[in-house]
Amino acid sequence: MKLEICTNSYQSAKNAQDAGAHRIELCSELAVGGITPNYGLLKQVSENLSIETFVLIRPRSGNFTYSNTEFEIMKSNIKLCKDLGFSGVVSGVLNADNTIDIKRTKVLVELAKPLQFTFHRAFDWTPNPEEALHELIDLGVQRILTSGQSVSAEKGIEILKSLKIKAENKIVILPGGGVSVENAILFRDEGFTEIHASLTKLEKLNESPIISMNSKKHFKETHLAVSNSEKIKELLCNLKNE
Numbered sequence: 001m002k003l004e005i006c007t008n009s010y011q012s013a014k015n016a017q018d019a020g021a022h023r024i025e026l027c028s029e030l031a032v033g034g035i036t037p038n039y040g041l042l043k044q045v046s047e048n049l050s051i052e053t054f055v056l057i058r059p060r061s062g063n064f065t066y067s068n069t070e071f072e073i074m075k076s077n078i079k080l081c082k083d084l085g086f087s088g089v090v091s092g093v094l095n096a097d098n099t100i101d102i103k104r105t106k107v108l109v110e111l112a113k114p115l116q117f118t119f120h121r122a123f124d125w126t127p128n129p130e131e132a133l134h135e136l137i138d139l140g141v142q143r144i145l146t147s148g149q150s151v152s153a154e155k156g157i158e159i160l161k162s163l164k165i166k167a168e169n170k171i172v173i174l175p176g177g178g179v180s181v182e183n184a185i186l187f188r189d190e191g192f193t194e195i196h197a198s199l200t201k202l203e204k205l206n207e208s209p210i211i212s213m214n215s216k217k218h219f220k221e222t223h224l225a226v227s228n229s230e231k232i233k234e235l236l237c238n239l240k241n242e
């Protein structure tokens with residue numbers, strides 16, 4: 001069974017390689033489900049590590065329905081991953097109703113070739129997972145990262161097993177979400193060939209700050225925080241009137 005480790009830094013990636021993991025998913029900001037890592041991190045990993053690496057192509061946190069500009073950013077990042085010699089990408093696009101955006105996902109899959117393509121956990125938002133499964137098979141996606149549409153892969157094991165059977169070896173079902181040292185054997189015993197885990201630990205780096213730089217108001221998956229043009233104009237107008 002292959003173990004893929006979700007890594008959010010160079011040190012995490014190196015730790016995964018040194019520990020014997022088979023593959024990493026490289027991203028940033030695990031707290032929001034991961035976003036595309038910056039160029040510096042991509043370059044450092046590509047030049048200094050030998051572990052098979054798939055890169056998360058997700059331009060921001062929140063939902064998986066993207067503007068035209070965001071979609072162009074995703075395409076640019078896939079091209080960068082190809083130039084840097086990575087083995088695969090992890091991505092996907094949904095419509096506003098959380099069905100798979102077949103047209104845009106197809107563009108990404110085709111652009112990524114010959115890199116492998118994993119459709120990420122946006123799959124767990126789809127209203128009809130069986131239909132989504134067959135759509136992704138038709139698109140030529142190699143694997144689906146999913147928790148079985150549950151809060152953890154362990155709790156979603158029945159859906160995961162059903163998806164694996166329906167996949168008919170045409171696509172890899174990659175259980176992910178709460179996979180741990182304690183429950184990993186469950187997925188092996190159920191016949192899954194790969195698992196995805198983060199297996200992180202928290203290392204204290206400094207004393208607690210006086211104020212937090214985290215903002216809870218920006219963590220809302222159904223909304224997107226953007227600059228308010230009217231407020232900007234209003235503020236600038238107030239400054240001119242002083």
